[in-house]
Amino acid sequence: MTEQRSWDDNVAFTLVRLGHLADRRFAEKLAAVGMRPRQVGVLEQLQAGPLSQLDLARALRVTPSVVVDMADDLTELGAIQRVRDTHDRRRQNLRLTPRGRALARRALQAATEVDAELLAGLDAGQLDGLRAALRQVSADHGLGRTR
Amino acid sequence: MTEQRSWDDNVAFTLVRLGHLADRRFAEKLAAVGMRPRQVGVLEQLQAGPLSQLDLARALRVTPSVVVDMADDLTELGAIQRVRDTHDRRRQNLRLTPRGRALARRALQAATEVDAELLAGLDAGQLDGLRAALRQVSADHGLGRTR
DNA sequence: TATTGTTATACTCTATAACTATA
DNA sequence: TATAGTTATAGAGTATAACAATA
Numbered sequence: 001m002t003e004q005r006s007w008d009d010n011v012a013f014t015l016v017r018l019g020h021l022a023d024r025r026f027a028e029k030l031a032a033v034g035m036r037p038r039q040v041g042v043l044e045q046l047q048a049g050p051l052s053q054l055d056l057a058r059a060l061r062v063t064p065s066v067v068v069d070m071a072d073d074l075t076e077l078g079a080i081q082r083v084r085d086t087h088d089r090r091r092q093n094l095r096l097t098p099r100g101r102a103l104a105r106r107a108l109q110a111a112t113e114v115d116a117e118l119l120a121g122l123d124a125g126q127l128d129g130l131r132a133a134l135r136q137v138s139a140d141h142g143l144g145r146t147r
Numbered sequence: 148m149t150e151q152r153s154w155d156d157n158v159a160f161t162l163v164r165l166g167h168l169a170d171r172r173f174a175e176k177l178a179a180v181g182m183r184p185r186q187v188g189v190l191e192q193l194q195a196g197p198l199s200q201l202d203l204a205r206a207l208r209v210t211p212s213v214v215v216d217m218a219d220d221l222t223e224l225g226a227i228q229r230v231r232d233t234h235d236r237r238r239q240n241l242r243l244t245p246r247g248r249a250l251a252r253r254a255l256q257a258a259t260e261v262d263a264e265l266l267a268g269l270d271a272g273q274l275d276g277l278r279a280a281l282r283q284v285s286a287d288h289g290l291g292r293t294r
Numbered sequence: 295t296a297t298t299g300t301t302a303t304a305c306t307c308t309a310t311a312a313c314t315a316t317a
Numbered sequence: 318t319a320t321a322g323t324t325a326t327a328g329a330g331t332a333t334a335a336c337a338a339t340a
Contacts, residue, residue, distance in 0.1 A: 014282075015166045111160045210331070
């Protein structure tokens with residue numbers, strides 16, 4: 001780790017600020033479809049197949065009661081369905097509906113628009129480097145696609 | 148902007164997730180000094196000199212009532228002082244105390260530790276590229292040092 | 295009249311603890 | 318006993334609106 005003289009050299013601090021900025025921009029775009037940023041993480045995880053609420057809580061790194069809340073909202077939106085597990089009736093498996101898949105596509109589109117606005121000042125090389133570095137850090141800390 | 152097939156290629160979405168992770172790690176370290184992440188932004192801004200609460204709100208991109216709240220807490224911590232502006236008695240100029248400067252140093256140290264843990268998997272080249280790209284994006288959106 | 299700061303209030307996001315039902 | 322889900326409640330963080338003091 002090289003010497004850090006100023007806050008601008010610190011990646012963690014910068015990630016927090018840029019993360020907040022990206023979240024706000026993302027929220028504005030999603031509002032047009034009636035969604036909020038944290039719901040998108042659920043849709044993303046379920047795209048690879050159904051998950052129990054507890055497994056989803058672990059994947060998203062939130063506490064189980066938060067998943068209940070998000071699942072309630074997404075069910076009301078028609079994006080997911082709760083399906084009792086036949087072999088373990090305690091489990092509520094969450095699965096995407098066709099509407100959920102459509103919403104996931106629109107969310108990815110919104111996120112892509114945010115990228116375009118956020119990263120307009122970078123050249124192709126900088127952009128590739130940024131993507132590669134972020135993907136590496138995400139993978140190192142178990143935040144990417146794990147299934 | 149290149150084609151985005153998956154969420155892992157999207158920078159905005161990744162920034163939100165990594166920003167949350169960095170914020171949590173940062174909060175854990177700061178708790179040892181009795182501080183919270185959002186207070187560090189105030190100390191950072193004031194390091195270049197005093198600011199009125201409204202100017203600070205603009206710099207931090209939060210609503211003025213939030214600054215009142217943060218200033219209350221930091222005053223109680225002994226990190227800042229409110230000084231009535233002599234020429235415009237409506238203004239409360241916030242300035243760092245020696246204790247505030249010390250806390251800022253410890254916060255930067257904590258942030259540097261988070262960096263070391265977060266970025267351990269990157270080689271020197273990737274790290275330089277990441278820093279440069281983040282600095283560029285921050286500057287493009289008015290988030291870096293502006294004074 | 296406009297600006298600076300403040301208070302009251304509400305909303306979102308997250309967490310903990312106690313509970314129900316299943317295993 | 319242990320696990321999956323749920324509910325009630327609380328604590329941050331942020332925002333809006335109404336207000337007081339000052340310009």
